[in-house]
Ligand code: HEM
């Protein structure tokens with residue numbers, strides 16, 4: 051009886067352990083991949099992000115968004131970093147990405163201490179995590195071992211989620227990458243830092259319906275937004291995605307959705323649709339629902355996102371310069 055039970059457990063463990071390991075590590079990436087080949091990688095990336103952040107705090111949201119846009123197109127393979135007339139970075143959704151110089155700076159330093167070892171895709175994944183930490187978010191262990199892709203086509207960026215997407219479309223685009231509804235709400239919570247240009251939401255403020263602004267925006271907030279983004283005004287003017295807390299990684303973005311203060315239509319819809327609203331409420335600790343801790347869940351969903359379509363082993367290459375294939 052005892053023995054049977056023991057055998058049973060051992061059997062279950064042998065069966066489950068590899069599955070658990072795969073879930074934690076993703077498709078061939080693992081925490082500490084460079085621990086012998088380039089032990090200083092994490093400290094070099096973090097000190098580089100930190101020094102750029104000191105002179106320009108907007109690089110933190112910039113790098114987080116860049117990693118998302120890298121992962122959703124050709125997988126997390128640094129394809130967003132490649133220069134060229136028809137490269138991904140030239141696609142409309144990518145035109146306002148920022149922070150390329152931070153990745154280049156880290157890469158230059160890494161090439162001098164461990165040449166040809168660390169991929170640009172890994173530098174970007176680490177820099178995204180460091181950006182969250184610099185804005186007071188919680189840290190998480192980033193599995194590494196990604197290799198760099200050699201293909202970067204602007205047309206491939208068409209499948210990125212758009213700011214007018216319905217919740218069903220957002221869910222579908224995330225599901226296509228192996229991310230569920232909770233991951234969607236959690237990761238869009240990345241909008242707790244950073245800004246958006248008026249051009250991406252001013253259509254919600256004027257003539258959205260025959261009577262005026264998008265009714266899902268809090269009326270008092272509409273007036274504030276109209277003052278900041280006048281009709282036919284400067285579409286490049288930037289407004290915090292998380293009103294009142296755009297520099298701090300916290301749950302107030304979700305509270306703003308509850309209060310009708312979402313900036314992007316796609317964000318506000320997460321509150322309108324019941325299937326996503328429930329996760330927003332759980333992050334806000336609404337009574338009667340099982341609570342979720344944003345800081346904890348964000349790291350978990352980021353590890354999943356950071357493993358989308360990764361190239362490992364002998365696939366791809368380790369780029370010498372992040373903006374060029376070898
Ligand atoms: C449905 C999904 C999403 C849509 C439609 C969306 C759309 C947008 C748009 C339109 C902007 C404004 C860009 C600009 O004006 O420069 C933006 C900014 C941003 N996005 Fe998203 N996003 C989505 C998901 C995500 C995810 C998953 C992350 C990261 C985990 C993320 C991180 C950011 C950050 C940090 C900014 C601020 C960038 C800055 O300040 O430079 N977004 N997003």
Ligand SMILES: *[C@@H]1O[C@H](CO)[C@@H](O)[C@H](O)[C@H]1NC(C)=O
Pocket residue numbers: 256257
């Ligand atoms: C709103 O739309 C109507 C009909 O399309 C148009 O006649 C009107 O000039 C628009 N108003 C503004 C403020 O753009």
Ligand SMILES: *[C@@H]1O[C@H](CO)[C@@H](O)[C@H](O)[C@H]1NC(C)=O
Pocket residue numbers: 274275278289290293294295
């Ligand atoms: C957001 O919040 C601040 C208070 O920190 C306020 O002054 C600002 O005008 C608000 N509105 C918008 C649209 O950003």
Ligand SMILES: *[C@@H]1O[C@H](CO)[C@@H](O)[C@H](O)[C@H]1NC(C)=O
Pocket residue numbers: 324
């Ligand atoms: C969302 O949930 C509320 C309350 O449970 C319900 O009244 C409403 O009909 C639901 N809406 C949709 C579109 O399912």
